[in-house]
Amino acid sequence: MTEHDKVAAVQPQTLAWVRRHLEAGERILGIEALRGGISAEMRRLTIGTCDGGTRDLVLRSFVDPFSVARAEDALDREAGALTLLPGSGVSAPELVAVDATAEQCAYPSLLMTHLPGRTVLGDEGEGAGDAGDAGLERRVTLLARQLVVIHTLRPAQRPREYEALTTADTVVVPQGADAAAWAAATDVIRRPTPPYEGRFLHRDFQPGNVLFDVPSSGAGEARITGVVDWAQTSWGPTDLDVTHCSTVLAVLHGPAWGQRFAEAYEEAGGVLAADARERQYWQVRDALAFSEDVRAVAQAWQEAGRKDLTARVAEERLDAYVTALMGMPG
Known part of the structure; x- marks a missing residue:
């Protein structure tokens, strides 16, 4: 693909907007799609800089009609968080510019700095043996510590109250799932919402939105280099962020890792609901909400390198996790 073709992958109207927010003398050298x-x-x-060097920026654009309808709120939240x-x-990332209503861009867009590091979703062999478990345990600990720090933030203006994302009437039960466990889980979210003390939430904190530096010298030296995708920042119970990361870990690596994350969060000083x-x-609320998107998420993970995580495998792991949460044999 030529440099011209790469640039053409973004609408000219949006590229013109990006150029208006570059430093004098800078130019766009190439564009690469980020997957996942x-x-x-x-x-x-x-970006080619005036001194002959380069730097990277990230362009986030909501393109499909469903996302465009919700883009203004999402991009306003992300811009506020990055500020x-x-x-x-x-x-x-640092905020460079935002056009939440597509007044100047082809689609609602946000421009930000690029962070070093990469997402680590694991692979088919990870978790098999002491080395794989040690690397994953290290990352789970780092994730928990980072989330505790996020929950200490006190913005001058609170973000919007969290949204539940699922109801007992919208739960999608995977084919072949434990019907009794899922029925019991659905009954759980029919209960009144428990009382909680609100905190600043990322609302999509999970391995796919955390960047790591994992030196080749050993997974034990892994460190977090950044947290991305702040478009769902909300105000609500810390449990919401913890349970979401737990659900994702359970599907990526197995149900035990979902339950391990909650333990790691408390070990790092985080506070969850005291009542069981x-x-x-x-x-349960997060796991059932995840069921509505599990196939789409599995496809994105496959594109990001987790070829083993077919939609069926992801559904089976989610079913095992829900069954474990309900205390039933799996």
Whole structure:
């Protein structure tokens, strides 16, 4: 693919907007699609600088009609979070520009700096043996510590209250799932919402939105280099962020790792609902919400390198996790 073709992958109207936000004398050298996302198109832009060097920016655009209808709120939330985070102890991209209503771009878009590191979703062999388990345990610990820091943030203006994302009437039960376990889980979210003390939430905190530096010298030296995708920032119970990351870990690596993350969060100083029934409510609510998108998420993970995680495998792991949450044999 030529450089011209790469640039042509983004609408000219949007490219013109990007150029208006570059430093004097800078130019776009190339564009690369970033894989693994679901709701938005992500592009890494290589920018030629005046001194002959390069730097990278990231362009986030909501393109499909479903996402465009929700883009203004999402991009406003992300822009607000990226403005809040500098100096907070949470490494995140810096905001360059935002056009949440597509007044100047072809689609609602946000331009931000690019962070070093990469997402680590694991692979078919990870978790098999001491070395794989040690690397995953290290990352789970780092994820938990990072989330505790996020929950300490106190923005001057609170983001919008969280949305539940699923109801007892919208649950999608995977084919072949444990019918009794899923019926019991659905009954759990019919209960009244437990009381909670609100905190600043990322709302999509999980391995796909955390960048790591994992040196080849050993997984034990892994460190987090940044947290991305702040478009769903909300105000609500810490359990919501913890249970979402737990669900994703359970599907990526097996149910035991989902339950391990909650333990790691508390070990790092995080506070969850004290009552077991209240914890179960938040755990089940997220797992059932995940069921609605599990096939789309599995496809994105496959594109990002997890070829083993077919939609069927993802559904089976989610079923095993829900069954475990309900205390039934799996």
